Amino acid sequence: MPHRAPGTVGALRREAAARLAAAGIDSPDLDAGLLLAQALGLSAAALRVAGPDLVSPAGAASFAQMLAQRLAGVPVARILGEKEFWSLPFTLSPDTLVPRPDTETVVEAALDALKGRAGPLRVLDLGTGSGAILAAILVELPTAWGLGIDQSPGAAATARDNLARAGLNRRGAVLVGDWAAAVDGPFDxxxxxxxxxxxxxxxGLAIDVRENDPMAALDGGPDGLVAYRAIIQEAPRLLAPGGVLVLELGIGQEAAVTALLCAAGLPPTHAARPDLGGVARALTASRP
Incomplete structure (x- = not known):
């Protein structure tokens, strides 16, 4: 931002939104508002009524730093250090993906598959990252206990913190491991x-993903299926009889992952559940 006397909250937000729009960034006004609220220590509601107020030099300097990051392609959630998922706040770290709305489809599919089941349930989240999927499921299933596993110690630590933040630390645990290699079932x-x-x-990914998300959480190998093979190979021994497996899919991967599941004796129960964009996103299979 130019070095000059700070103006009003409203003027600063409009100027920032214009710069973000000129840079081709989606939702420029929303991004400007989120960053400005953080820089000034205001809630969204307070920001709306603070338009005529003058911005302090310290607030303007903090906002300028955040805006520069956003213009460089850093996602707002990375700048704020937090992202909402399933109406829960999740702390982020460099070792975790930013939870995305598409992934809520996995939670929906899992809850649908377990509908009507009574008694305690055991849940396993492989590659738990921030712990978002696991926490969302445990919140919705109060009799369930869950285990998250991630290859990254940093991600595992973040997931533990997020479970505690959601009040779930007594109903969940997080371990560091290579998928499910060191875990015994059965899980529901x-x-x-x-x-x-x-x-x-x-x-070819967008810069906010390519330059900011951990590569280990993105790269699926030459055909994108390396992790699916590892998970599906272990799934039959991990699942209890009637146990459910729900996998998030990338675009166009339903047929290939379905073939892997069928070869392992776990044919999908129905077509993949689409996300809000219509992409086949969550594939459900069950152990007979």
């Missing part, structure tokens, strides 16, 4: 949002 539900981007497609 196994869920995963694995890395599924083919290696050759990484360079």
């Amino acid at each position: 539900l196994v869920v995963s949002n694995p890395p599924y981007i083919p290696t050759g497609d990484i360079a």
